[in-house]
Amino acid sequence: MTLTERLGAIAPQSWLRVSIGVAVLTIALKTLAWWVSNSVGLLSDAMESLVNLASAAFALLMVRVAQQPPDAEHPYGHHKAEYFSSAFEGLAIIVAALAIIAAAVQRFFHPQGLDQLGWGLGLSVLSSAFNGVLAWAMLQSARVHRSMALEGDARHLITDVWTSAGVVIGIALVAATHWLWLDPLVAVGVALNILREGWDLVWRSSQGLMDKRVERSVQAEIDRVLKSFEHPKIRFDHITTRRSGRRRFLDMHMHMPANWTLRRAAEARGAVEQALMSAVPGLRASIQLLPSDVEAHSEDAEDLP
Template sequence: MSVPSENNSGNIKQNTAKLSVISNSSLFVLKFIVGFSIGSVSIISEAIHSGMDLLAAVIAFFSVKKSEEPPDTEHEFGHGKFEDFSGLIEAFLIFAAAVLIIFEALSKLMEGEHSIEPSGMFLAGVAVMGVSALVNWVVSGRLMDTAKKTESIALESDAWHLRTDVYTSLGVFAGLILIKITGIYALDSVIAIAVAFVILHAAFDLTKRSLSDLIDRSIPEKDKQRIKDIICEHESEYAGFHGLKTRRAGPEIFINLHLVVSGDVTVRQSHDLEDHIESDLKVEFPRSVVTIHVEPCNEGKNGCDRCGSFCNYKKKS
């Protein structure tokens, strides 16, 4: 899979975020019109869900745009965490939407208000739910693909929002048909509550993931192991390395490590080795910021004991 350049990556992310804004705007309007026309709280709950998705898509668009700005005097490490912060805001919005849906549905159940209009508009509601599921499946797939290529948590969050909307829309779609067959209109509120709990689950997962990056959690262990493997490809050129630390800020990955070299290696040679390792890491992690601290190897009769399990310094005979 080819990795897009940094400038091209920003354009791809912004264009994909625009697509999400447009699709969510259209579905939000359609669901509200049809939901109020037939008096379906489950369709209205889906309209609220799409409204939150729309707001999330707008936030995602501005966050990916901001995160692509180069470092400045106030943000010397770049603007990547704008994406993480946007994911947290989106999660809170989804929590709010779920609570609103549950409140509305419980109110209708307690008051006994179950009056879906059994007209042609009812069929329109079924059709809107089917179209919503299809559109969101296509758009969420596009978002997820772009998120993986550009390592964008904002777009990935938006993709998961829409993927959740696919399942809830299908649930409402099936529920409306069941209501039509059974005539049990209280199912409308029950379905709305079920939709709300699905939304709450998605919000909880998104909150955990966003917070993990905001508090500088290490990248996944498999990625960290890949970094070690890349560094070890140069093992004949250094004595060892230690103190490997990683963190993520939006699409950016920060990699810090201490590289131990022989005491007779020149500054130029050690700098060339740093550049070589950094270049190799950027092939695998193109949005990485690599910081390497070079240390001289403690070559004594007892050998080097500062490099841990990665030291390949051989004792002299």
């Protein structure tokens, strides 16, 4: 078993619990780094870690909701709950970035000296190492589980690592040049990077909630399976796909000779459905049978221009 497979074998909830624990640890380390150094750059780093903690806790809640089985009110399940987690992370990142900018602007007008930079930088680097290792492991698991919540939390941690790297470089420059204005300038640069990442998460979540089609790689796999069933008497059309959290849905028409028995037609459809769902894990295929000489319109009148 490869390392990726081993990491993928760990449930998303377990990774998010680890993320919460690491967030608490990094908050302590980065807050101590800010306390001993009096750097607004390190303060901005500590504030983002607070967002990490809130985001991981909310992601854990949404993953639990997403795993609930279908019910009378939600016959297709609760998989889209993970998109709410990702959107929340994005909004939380944006709020944190604005708070960092506010603190940096205040420091521009009231510059203060920095103390014990060695300790401050050391603690920041240590916390970043924890976040970097955890983010890498979570991304591997997110690809296996197709978990938007897990991926969102991992990418947030990666942003935190880049943030810390920028802060460390900026503060090192302050120590070398004694230009105090570099400290708030680095904080603003960090905040702008965080804003970009936050907006990206919000945008991707909105696309998921709007029933976006499946990924190109998944569509290619679907096309490959359907091509393997090509036959002069069988054809497929009105192929529509969508994503919903970890699930992928496929609706299409399957045309075959009108004189085929119901059993033969049902067996042919069953073979196609089984092949599709075996090729694409998590896929739910719905195939409508139609005679070869019958065409059906799948568009709703309200959807037509």
